[in-house]
Amino acid sequence: MTTYSAPLRDMRFVLHDVFNASGLWARLPALAERIDADTADAILEEASKVTGQLIAPLSRNGDEQGVCFDAGQVTTPEGFREAWNTYREGGWVGLGGNPEYGGMGMPKMLGVLFEEMLYAADCSFSLYSALSAGSCLAIDAHASEALKATYLPPLYEGRWAGTMCLTEPHAGTDLGLIRTRAEPQADGSVRISGSKIFITGGEQDLTENIVHLVLAKMPDAPAGAKGISLFLVPKFLVEADGRLGARNAVHCGSIEHKMGIKASATCVMNFDGAIGYLVGEPNKGLTAMFTMMNYERLSIGIQGIGCAEASYQSAARYANERLQSRAATGPQAHDKAADPIIHHGDVRRMLLTMRTLTEAGRAFAVYVGQQLDVARYAEDAGEREHAQRLVALLTPVAKAFFTDNGLESCVLGQQVYGGHGYIREWGQEQRVRDVRIAQIYEGTNGIQALDLLGRKVLADGGQALASFASEVRAFSVDAPLHREALQASLARLEATSSWLRAQAGEDANLVSAVAVEYLQLFGLTAYAYMWARMAAVALAKRDEDDAFHGAKLACAAFYFQRVLPRGLGLEASIRAGSGSLYGLEATQF
Numbered sequence: 001m002t003t004y005s006a007p008l009r010d011m012r013f014v015l016h017d018v019f020n021a022s023g024l025w026a027r028l029p030a031l032a033e034r035i036d037a038d039t040a041d042a043i044l045e046e047a048s049k050v051t052g053q054l055i056a057p058l059s060r061n062g063d064e065q066g067v068c069f070d071a072g073q074v075t076t077p078e079g080f081r082e083a084w085n086t087y088r089e090g091g092w093v094g095l096g097g098n099p100e101y102g103g104m105g106m107p108k109m110l111g112v113l114f115e116e117m118l119y120a121a122d123c124s125f126s127l128y129s130a131l132s133a134g135s136c137l138a139i140d141a142h143a144s145e146a147l148k149a150t151y152l153p154p155l156y157e158g159r160w161a162g163t164m165c166l167t168e169p170h171a172g173t174d175l176g177l178i179r180t181r182a183e184p185q186a187d188g189s190v191r192i193s194g195s196k197i198f199i200t201g202g203e204q205d206l207t208e209n210i211v212h213l214v215l216a217k218m219p220d221a222p223a224g225a226k227g228i229s230l231f232l233v234p235k236f237l238v239e240a241d242g243r244l245g246a247r248n249a250v251h252c253g254s255i256e257h258k259m260g261i262k263a264s265a266t267c268v269m270n271f272d273g274a275i276g277y278l279v280g281e282p283n284k285g286l287t288a289m290f291t292m293m294n295y296e297r298l299s300i301g302i303q304g305i306g307c308a309e310a311s312y313q314s315a316a317r318y319a320n321e322r323l324q325s326r327a328a329t330g331p332q333a334h335d336k337a338a339d340p341i342i343h344h345g346d347v348r349r350m351l352l353t354m355r356t357l358t359e360a361g362r363a364f365a366v367y368v369g370q371q372l373d374v375a376r377y378a379e380d381a382g383e384r385e386h387a388q389r390l391v392a393l394l395t396p397v398a399k400a401f402f403t404d405n406g407l408e409s410c411v412l413g414q415q416v417y418g419g420h421g422y423i424r425e426w427g428q429e430q431r432v433r434d435v436r437i438a439q440i441y442e443g444t445n446g447i448q449a450l451d452l453l454g455r456k457v458l459a460d461g462g463q464a465l466a467s468f469a470s471e472v473r474a475f476s477v478d479a480p481l482h483r484e485a486l487q488a489s490l491a492r493l494e495a496t497s498s499w500l501r502a503q504a505g506e507d508a509n510l511v512s513a514v515a516v517e518y519l520q521l522f523g524l525t526a527y528a529y530m531w532a533r534m535a536a537v538a539l540a541k542r543d544e545d546d547a548f549h550g551a552k553l554a555c556a557a558f559y560f561q562r563v564l565p566r567g568l569g570l571e572a573s574i575r576a577g578s579g580s581l582y583g584l585e586a587t588q589f
Contacts, residue, residue: 088158119306135162304406
């Protein structure tokens with residue numbers, strides 16, 4: 001059985017001490033009436049119980065059983081339906097939803113911490129909820145009032161679930177190639193025909209209805225991505241009084257057999273003239289869908305953090321129990337035949353790498369959540385616009401850097417176990433398999449890197465980057481610890497960015513050749529900013545709890561001394577350019 005306990009003390013430290021969330025909420029009228037520090041803590045406490053006691057125990061059996069497919073029907077593993085009913089009755093699906101339609105309206109700063117708990121407990125179970133929450137965002141932002149009134153309340157209640165139907169066998173990243181068609185009908189509806197693949201939760205037995213958000217093209221649509229529209233297609237049609245009616249012409253053709261997240265149904269969905277309804281404007285479907293996609297990208301990034309935290313907890317516990325050899329400085333456990341492996345330097349290197357990457361990721365997730373809250377709720381238009389620019393800049397970093405580090409941390413956690421890490425009963429190999437998908441779906445990490453460098457840094461002349469850098473530089477001036485290292489990392493990022501702007505026009509291959517290294521360099525600098533902020537607070541509060549805050553200071557020192565220097569190699573690799581990637585002809589591969 002998977003054991004997980006939410007790191008509530010660490011979460012409260014980031015939320016309240018580092019980012020003063022309640023101070024922000026108090027000055028945003030829409031949030032001030034809903035949330036304060038005590039309410040946030042109560043929600044986190046209850047979320048810890050739900051994820052640790054209800055969901056985490058499902059993880060091992062869910063992986064062993066997986067989902068079953070028979071004649072178009074999908075059955076989730078034992079315990080999932082009962083757990084889902086308890087989960088939805090607690091209102092968790094609608095935690096961040098619009099209160100006008102039954103959501104709780106909680107801020108994203110709080111939501112990211114809850115999502116971390118969910119993914120740490122069990123990735124597969126979490127995905128059913130995450131896709132519903134993302135669907136609600138797109139419907140709330142772009143659908144008609146009639147569609148919102150009909151579909152949002154049961155989605156927030158968790159009686160219905162949502163999906164996102166983009167990919168087709170021949171059209172993944174390049175959605176302009178999709179072939180799914182929408183034929184307008186006299187009553188204002190459309191008939192959707194086509195097939196979609198990799199649809200998370202496309203069919204399941206947890207909810208009484210499933211609401212598919214489908215990208216398709218109408219007959220007179222322009223070619224390419226400019227001709228894509230978004231449609232809402234329910235599994236069961238909905239009568240005027242809200243009751244479920246006839247089965248719609250959408251069915252699951254098969255499910256994928258996957259490396260991990262085996263209790264999450266990944267479906268091929270066939271639309272055979274299914275009735276659907278336009279969401280947003282015709283031919284503006286990508287704009288509407290990206291409301292959901294950007295949410296999912298941050299959410300999937302947080303999957304990396306959650307898996308890393310669960311792996312760290314397990315590995316740290318094991319390292320304190322497993323006896324092997326003696327410490328380099330002599331016996332530490334004099335009453336035992338050997339010392340716990342926690343005393344060995346390489347084990348500490350692995351654990352501290354995991355811990356510092358995960359804690360910085362948690363802080364960065366809350367920081368991005370803070371920008372999302374400001375962008376949504378601030379009264380000043382300039383403040384909202386500034387926050388939205390930061391969100392656009394940082395979302396690809398969050399998705400890719402969180403998940404890259406999530407895999408690294410899960411592999412390190414497996415390594416701490418040695419041979420036992422390769423054995424299923426300990427749970428670490430499952431985490432490696434589960435987290436691996438996070439680097440691939442919702443836009444591969446290579447695509448995230450291209451988005452960051454090509455669209456978010458170079459295309460706007462570096463304005464968004466300059467805004468973020470200005471904030472980091474302003475903080476660093478008075479930073480009590482690690483000032484020089486933070487400033488040097490920021491200078492490296494800015495200098496590399498300037499070099500890329502100067503060189504990109506001369507080398508058409510440069511951006512795609514170095515984008516991944518650039519995102520990693522950006523991520524390391526962003527994490528340095530997070531650790532400098534956490535260290536400053538820990539130093540000021542050390543007298544309140546020396547053990548807790550002293551650990552933060554020690555972790556910050558490790559990050560700056562042993563992890564941040566990775567940026568030196570990344571800069572060298574970027575400045576080497578694209579030449580060596582094209583030394584071979586395509587036929588030589």
